[in-house]
């Protein structure tokens with residue numbers, strides 16, 4: 069064998085190669101041998117080059133066809149196990165919920181959020197924070213009239229801004245984000261903000277930017293040492309600076325609430341938290357300020373982009389499907405009329421809306437890979453072992469696009485969710501859009517209320533017309549932390 073090329077390498081390169089090979093060997097020796105099958109990656113970067121080749125959902129479909137319902141993929145330093153199909157998902161996240169309900173340690177990028185709040189914590193801390201949050205949110209209106217009033221207030225302001233465009237082409241992305249974050253403001257801080265309020269505009273800009281950067285920042289979870297590079301090539305320092313300002317905003321709110329706190333009249337999420345602090349002390353691991361700030365940040369990040377994307381996917385599908393838009397409007401006019409806003413009491417009488425929103429949830433597919441779970445220990449599963457430290461990805465897309473469950477899955481067809489008697493069918497399967505098991509979306513009821521009140525009110529007041537009927541906006545999604553529509557403009561022509 070000719071080894072002359074080795075002598076041509078400088079010492080540093082040889083040292084790096086030896087180090088990388090040693091790390092790889094250590095990793096291979098540490099891993100159990102019967103891990104789920106998957107593609108062989110490269111040292112250090114794993115299958116990053118493969119993932120860079122296209123849409124992750126298509127790549128995962130190809131890998132599933134080759135390796136089966138449970139496959140693995142090494143990306144950077146993270147060993148990922150992807151679970152596909154209704155059966156395997158149920159077996160893992162429902163039947164074996166005890167082992168499959170944790171988060172990976174590095175889910176929260178910022179140090180003060182790590183292991184805190186609802187979305188990124190695990191074990192007992194997560195259980196207690198989630199239970200407290202759910203109970204408090206219920207108290208403040210999940211499924212209740214108070215919330216309906218708050219959302220309707222927001223809907224009215226939102227519709228007025230759209231009406232103000234006077235049917236001219238308009239991109240509603242920023243407005244929708246602001247309106248939807250304002251609902252979380254109402255729940256968490258007790259009041260909504262004017263759209264022109266400087267402080268509020270700054271907060272929503274920070275939240276938006278960090279949501280966008282978090283996709284780019286995915287790299288720091290896979291290759292954590294990137295954050296120590298000089299400069300800010302991956303905007304990681306910017307991400308941290310923004311995060312500190314969001315925390316400051318939350319801290320200001322907590323301080324203001326503390327000053328005006330009335331034990332007998334809790335006004336919102338923060339007051340409910342302060343009530344517990346008074347009972348258990350400010351150093352209690354669940355009821356300390358950092359955990360409150362993290363929980364508030366979770367509500368904003370999980371509750372804004374998702375609903376905003378759903379509203380924008382809905383408009384997009386209405387632009388593409390005029391008969392669906394007409395049929396929805398007919399249902400709204402016959403059940404609600406045109407002189408008042410739709411209310412939650414109307415919802416049970418509107419099966420076509422229900423079928424429509426289920427189809428938007430399916431095709432919009434806004435959380436296709438859910439949020440990663442984490443293996444705290446080696447987990448035996450289907451004759452294999454998911455090694456400790458793996459990120460476990462619930463591939464919800466594998467169900468929502470399953471041709472066995474949904475005939476012609478690429479077609480937008482709300483009627484698939486209506487039985488012969490006109491009643492809604494398929495809710496049980498579609499619940500998967502909010503994930504499954506103990507970590508299933510905490511905001512599901514709020515989401516359903518918001519989507520209903522926003523979307524029906526919009527269809528009631530406006531006809532949606534494409535900016536250019538010859539060239540309809542793209543239905544392709546941008547897959548980052550969630551799956552969102554590409555930017556587009558539409559005309560909203562006032563009807564009444």
Ligand code: HEM
Nearest residue numbers: 186187370371374435438439501502503507509510511515
């Ligand atoms: C259509 C809208 C929404 C969809 C499709 C959706 C979907 C999801 C999914 C797939 C997860 C991950 C579950 C898992 O880890 O397996 C999740 C978690 C979560 N969602 Fe939603 N979500 C939506 C709206 C909301 C809203 C409005 C809120 C507002 C409060 C919210 C709050 C949360 C929280 C706090 C978590 C973390 C739960 C935990 O880790 O225990 N979501 N959601």
